[in-house]
Amino acid sequence: MVKLSKSQLVRQLAKKSFSECDLDKDGAIDAKELHVGLLLVYDKLNKSLPVHLQPPDHDTVQDLLRKYDADGTGHLDFEEFHECVRSVVGLNEKAKFTDSLPAMVLGRMALKMAIFPLAAVALKALLCQVHGAAEKVPNGALVFGVEGLYKVAKVKLQR
Numbered sequence: 001m002v003k004l005s006k007s008q009l010v011r012q013l014a015k016k017s018f019s020e021c022d023l024d025k026d027g028a029i030d031a032k033e034l035h036v037g038l039l040l041v042y043d044k045l046n047k048s049l050p051v052h053l054q055p056p057d058h059d060t061v062q063d064l065l066r067k068y069d070a071d072g073t074g075h076l077d078f079e080e081f082h083e084c085v086r087s088v089v090g091l092n093e094k095a096k097f098t099d100s101l102p103a104m105v106l107g108r109m110a111l112k113m114a115i116f117p118l119a120a121v122a123l124k125a126l127l128c129q130v131h132g133a134a135e136k137v138p139n140g141a142l143v144f145g146v147e148g149l150y151k152v153a154k155v156k157l158q159r
């Protein structure tokens with residue numbers, strides 16, 4: 001079997017996604033097609049990852065399209081789409097890695113793995129001061145509780 005380099009793999013992935021996204025088969029990806037394609041990617045990631053990534057909204061997709069639409073046609077041809085995919089997976093030297101999906105996933109995982117347990121420990125220390133029984137509450141339950149509170153707070157903030 002021929003071993004493909006990372007960029008060759010990404011090019012293959014981009015080719016496959018391109019034909020999947022190009023719903024009207026006109027050989028270009030417009031804003032609507034790009035949005036549908038990205039929602040599918042995020043849906044797949046959210047199903048297989050222990051964290052939730054916020055899928056891009058309409059404005060983010062418009063920005064993305066403008067950024068990679070090198071010739072200003074209002075849609076992406078395959079080469080433009082390929083550049084876009086390379087950025088999304090963190091392979092594009094011209095784009096910031098922090099904007100890529102792996103960076104986002106790592107960021108969210110780090111948040112889940114570090115921030116929530118830390119908050120849970122702080123909460124437990126606080127509860128123990130107020131009420132000794134908190135000592136018996138398992139840390140896992142507190143992490144779960146803190147994460148739940150965080151989600152509720154985030155939903156409220158977004159409104």
Ligand SMILES: [Ca+2]
Nearest residue numbers: 022026028029
């Ligand atoms: Ca199209």
